[in-house]
Amino acid sequence: MSNTQNSSKDSSQTMESNPRSPMGAMGRQGRNSLNASSNGQKLRLSKQNRVSWPLTVLTAVLSLTVLVPLYFAFVSSLKTNATIGGLELPQIWNWDNYAKAWDLVNYPRAVWNTLIITVCATILTLLSNTFVAYAVARNIDKPFFRFMYYFFVAAMFVPFTVIMLPLAQEIGWLHLDNQLGLIILYVVLGLGTNLFIGIGFIRSIPESLEEAARIDGASTWRVFWRIIFPLMGPINATIAVMTVLWVWNDFMLPLIILTDQSNATLQLSQYVFSSQFTMNYPVAFASYLMAMAPVLIVYIFAQRWVVSGVMRGAVK
Amino acid sequence: MATTSQTSHASRNDAHNFAHKAKLSQPRRKVDRAYYWMTVPAAIIFAFFLYVPFIQGIMYSFTNSQGFGSFRWIGLSNYLALFQDERVWHAYGFTIFIAVIIAILVNLIAMFLAVLLNSRIAFKGGFRAIFFIPYTLAILIIGYVFRYIFMNPLPALGQALGIDWLSESMLTNAQLAWIPIVFVSVWQSVAYNTLLYLAGLQTIDQEVYEAAEIDGANAWQGFWRITFPLLGPFVTINAVLSLKGALGAFDQIVALTGGGPSEATETVSYLIYANGMTGGEYAYQTANAVVYFILLAIIGFIQLKFFSNREQI
Numbered sequence: 001m002s003n004t005q006n007s008s009k010d011s012s013q014t015m016e017s018n019p020r021s022p023m024g025a026m027g028r029q030g031r032n033s034l035n036a037s038s039n040g041q042k043l044r045l046s047k048q049n050r051v052s053w054p055l056t057v058l059t060a061v062l063s064l065t066v067l068v069p070l071y072f073a074f075v076s077s078l079k080t081n082a083t084i085g086g087l088e089l090p091q092i093w094n095w096d097n098y099a100k101a102w103d104l105v106n107y108p109r110a111v112w113n114t115l116i117i118t119v120c121a122t123i124l125t126l127l128s129n130t131f132v133a134y135a136v137a138r139n140i141d142k143p144f145f146r147f148m149y150y151f152f153v154a155a156m157f158v159p160f161t162v163i164m165l166p167l168a169q170e171i172g173w174l175h176l177d178n179q180l181g182l183i184i185l186y187v188v189l190g191l192g193t194n195l196f197i198g199i200g201f202i203r204s205i206p207e208s209l210e211e212a213a214r215i216d217g218a219s220t221w222r223v224f225w226r227i228i229f230p231l232m233g234p235i236n237a238t239i240a241v242m243t244v245l246w247v248w249n250d251f252m253l254p255l256i257i258l259t260d261q262s263n264a265t266l267q268l269s270q271y272v273f274s275s276q277f278t279m280n281y282p283v284a285f286a287s288y289l290m291a292m293a294p295v296l297i298v299y300i301f302a303q304r305w306v307v308s309g310v311m312r313g314a315v316k
Numbered sequence: 317m318a319t320t321s322q323t324s325h326a327s328r329n330d331a332h333n334f335a336h337k338a339k340l341s342q343p344r345r346k347v348d349r350a351y352y353w354m355t356v357p358a359a360i361i362f363a364f365f366l367y368v369p370f371i372q373g374i375m376y377s378f379t380n381s382q383g384f385g386s387f388r389w390i391g392l393s394n395y396l397a398l399f400q401d402e403r404v405w406h407a408y409g410f411t412i413f414i415a416v417i418i419a420i421l422v423n424l425i426a427m428f429l430a431v432l433l434n435s436r437i438a439f440k441g442g443f444r445a446i447f448f449i450p451y452t453l454a455i456l457i458i459g460y461v462f463r464y465i466f467m468n469p470l471p472a473l474g475q476a477l478g479i480d481w482l483s484e485s486m487l488t489n490a491q492l493a494w495i496p497i498v499f500v501s502v503w504q505s506v507a508y509n510t511l512l513y514l515a516g517l518q519t520i521d522q523e524v525y526e527a528a529e530i531d532g533a534n535a536w537q538g539f540w541r542i543t544f545p546l547l548g549p550f551v552t553i554n555a556v557l558s559l560k561g562a563l564g565a566f567d568q569i570v571a572l573t574g575g576g577p578s579e580a581t582e583t584v585s586y587l588i589y590a591n592g593m594t595g596g597e598y599a600y601q602t603a604n605a606v607v608y609f610i611l612l613a614i615i616g617f618i619q620l621k622f623f624s625n626r627e628q629i
Contacts, residue, residue, distance in 0.1 A: 056437040062429070063446045065503070070449070072469075073461045085469050128358065135354035139347055148355050155366050157617075159564050161585040162609040165592045165602050166369035166376065169383060188365045191358065220350035249454035251567050256593060267454050271570065274460055281464060288457050299452045303445040306452070307511065314512045 077285035084281050094282060101273075101287035109262065110269040111294065117179050117265065118247045121186035125243050126236055129191050133198030134224050138207070140199070149195070156192035160252060168256045177259045185257065186247050194239050197313050201235040202228065234312060241309035248295055266291045376602040383598035394603035403579060404587065404604060408611075411583040414494055415562035418501045422558040423551065425506050430513030431543065444514070451507035459500050459571025463487065466496045466572070490580035493573050497581060500568045505561055509554050516550030517543070560615060584608050 072087060077097055079090045101107070132152070139145035171181050209231075210223050218226070229236075251267040258264060264272065270291050274284065299306055377394055381387035398404050433444050450458065467485045474482025486492040520543065528538055566585040569575060575582040575590060582590075588608070592601030 050436060051438045052436045053438070055432065055435050056439070059432055059437050059443050062432070063443055066446055066449055069458075069461060069465065069503075072465065076464075085472065131354045132358045135351040139351055142347060144347075145351070145355065148359060151359060152362060155362070157613060158366065158370060158609060159585070159612050161564065161566070161588050162605045162612075163366060163369040163373060164588065165383070165598060165605065166372040167365065168593065170365075170369055170372070184361075185365060188362055191362060220348045220354075224354075245452055249452075249456075251454065251456045251570070252589075256589070267456050270454075270457060270460065274571075281468075284460070285464075288460055291457050292453055295452050296449070299445075299449065303448070304441065307444060307448050310448075310451070310508070311511050311515050314515045 073285050073289055077282055077289050079282050081279075081281060084285075097282045097286040098290065100280075100283045101290060104283065105269045105273045105287050105290075107287075107290055110264055110266045113179060113263055114248060114265040114267075115294075117182050117186070118244055120179075120183045121190075121247050122240055122243045124183065124187045125190055125194065126240060128187060129194040129239065130198060130229060130232055130236065131221075131224055132191065133195045134202055134228055136195065137199040137202035140203075149199070152192050152195050154192075156196065160189070164252075164256055171257055172259075177257055178263050181257055182253060182265075185253060186243070186250075189253075190243055190246070193242075197239060198232070198235055201232065205231050237305070238309045238313040241306050242313055245295070266294075373602045374606055376599050377606050378603075379599050381599040382596060383592075387599065394600050395607070397600065398603055398607060403582070406579065407582045407584050407587045410494070410581065411563060411565065411585075414498055414501070414565060414583070415559055417494075417498050418505070418562035418565075419555055419559040421498070421502045422505050422509050422562075423554050425502065426509035426554065427513050427547070427551075429506065429510045430517055431539065433510070433514060434517045447510055448507045450504045451511075453504070455500070455504050455567040456571050458504055459568045462496060462500050462503070463572050487573055488577055490577045493577060493581045496572050497565070497568055500572060501562060501565060504568075505558055509558055512554050512557075513547065513550055516547050520546045556615070556618065560612070563612060563615070 068087070075087065075089055076084050078093045078095065080094060083090060136145050136149050136152070140149060167185075171177055171185075174181070176184065205228060210227055213223050213227055249267065250265075251271065254265045254268040255271065258268060261272070270287065273287055376387075378389055378391060379387040380390050380393075429447060433440065433447065437443065466487050471483055471485050474480075474484075481492065486495050524542055524546075525538055528542060533541065564585050565583045566589065569581060569583055569586045573581045575586050584604070585608075588601045588605050591597040592605075595601075
């Protein structure tokens with residue numbers, strides 16, 4: 001209970017820091033109803049605050065569908081090939097499996113590659129996709145920019161598989177079959193979705209906020225970086241969260257783009273690893289867990305932020 | 317669509333005034349040049365990495381290219397061959413089959429979980445965080461974990477309990493291999509859709525329920541008469557999004573079955589990758605990709621319609 005209340009408070013605060021709630025109609029409604037419901041709760045403490053324990057137990061049981069496979073992966077990673085298979089804790093905790101997996105997949109290298117790609121792609125996405133969204137949002141009534149809007153967003157509906165074969169070839173010709181190529185592709189391929197999320201938000205930022213600066217002679221670029229970009233904070237957080245999760249967990253793009261083994265990302269190295277060493281399951285599980293660990297650890301500390309970020313993208 | 321329809325009155329008027337003023341003074345300087353600098357270079361790069369390969373793909377689909385070396389034009393031969401290729405038909409059938417099942421299951425489960433997570437349970441935030449974990453994990457890795465579970469502990473359990481169909485791994489059975497694929501896909505994508513439904517539920521004003529409660533409605537009626545109708549737009553979005561995601565199933569196929577046993581679980585994406593990249597069917601699979609695109613464009617078009625409808629509400 002307390003958790004949700006806090007997070008709804010958080011999000012309404014960030015929104016209120018902007019003069020007008022820069023959200024779609026849905027978001028605004030949502031905020032009002034959240035406020036209304038928390039007010040209602042204060043008024044009728046006895047009725048609304050009553051926790052339903054049967055439902056809580058049901059939720060707890062259902063959450064096992066998520067937790068048990070992860071727990072199973074964890075205990076399996078500490079066993080040996082002879083004892084693996086059950087849910088019981090291992091008798092001897094075989095941490096050695098992690099050391100083996102660490103070497104076999106060249107873990108530090110894979111993490112470093114994935115980290116570099118994720119960080120660069122996310123930062124470049126935030127720094128570039130936002131101004132494209134701004135330019136399109138502010139001129140959507142002009143035929144050229146309306147065309148641009150459809151030009152970018154239409155590509156959202158082109159599944160990656162369709163361009164996969166020629167793209168891999170093109171990337172090869174350009175010698176971009178490395179981290180740099182992946183970073184560029186993530187920034188470019190995410191543009192459609194980010195535009196879609198961003199434009200609605202920018203349109204709800206009143207233009208009057210820019211006018212004062214423009215009268216003082218600020219250029220459009222300056223207006224964007226000084227006024228609009230900072231106001232886009234919440235939606236930038238959404239874009240960042242979604243980009244990080246996509247890039248970090250993506251498998252298909254590294255699979256077809258990267259040619260040099262030493263550039264492999266975490267997911268790709270798991271694929272290579274699994275097709276080579278399938279017999280040693282505990283080591284495999286150790287390696288899977290190490291591949292999941294970075295995101296899981298970040299998620300444990302930032303879960304409220306991640307969840308609300310993705311949710312904001314959903315109600316756009 | 318979405319935003320353009322939002323534009324409607326206010327900015328159309330703005331545009332009118334603006335155009336009027338501009339006509340009086342300087343007709344050419346309507347839009348600040350910076351706006352063009354913000355979009356045109358991006359559009360060129362975008363076209364270069366998306367539209368160029370797309371057009372190239374269409375072009376190659378009319379050739380016998382291997383992906384390298386020389387090729388000649390062979391007209392519609394690839395397309396004609398595609399329509400007679402049983403493997404391709406099977407891949408489309410299988411893709412649509414699992415996509416529909418995944419979309420239905422994901423939406424049923426996600427809506428149920430969202431209503432549950434929105435009810436008067438304790439530790440709401442904690443549970444919400446737990447149910448969202450799968451969204452943060454790579455589907456490839458999840459697939460590997462579940463492959464082991466479906467290959468070893470589960471058949472062992474089946475044998476112990478004397479259940480025939482469970483005693484053998486479903487992954488090696490051509491008739492049943494779709495079940496683990498659907499399971500893993502659902503396990504992973506329920507998280508995101510639950511969140512979408514939760515967002516939808518929070519747009520419903522609590523007072524409506526209170527009013528219904530005063531009128532003597534029970535929880536069940538509350539759901540079917542209030543929650544479900546008001547969630548309407550979210551149901552359409554969720555259904556279309558999850559269907560679209562499932563139609564592109566790839567990672568889970570790689571992790572679980574590799575298209576097997578005997579090509580039984582090949583999705584279109586997997587077939588294009590496997591045979592186009594390494595199987596020597598480069599031009600043929602680009603033709604397949606074009607057909608796949610047309611199929612998905614139809615679905616995308618419907619999606620576009622749904623989105624703009626929703627925005628008008």
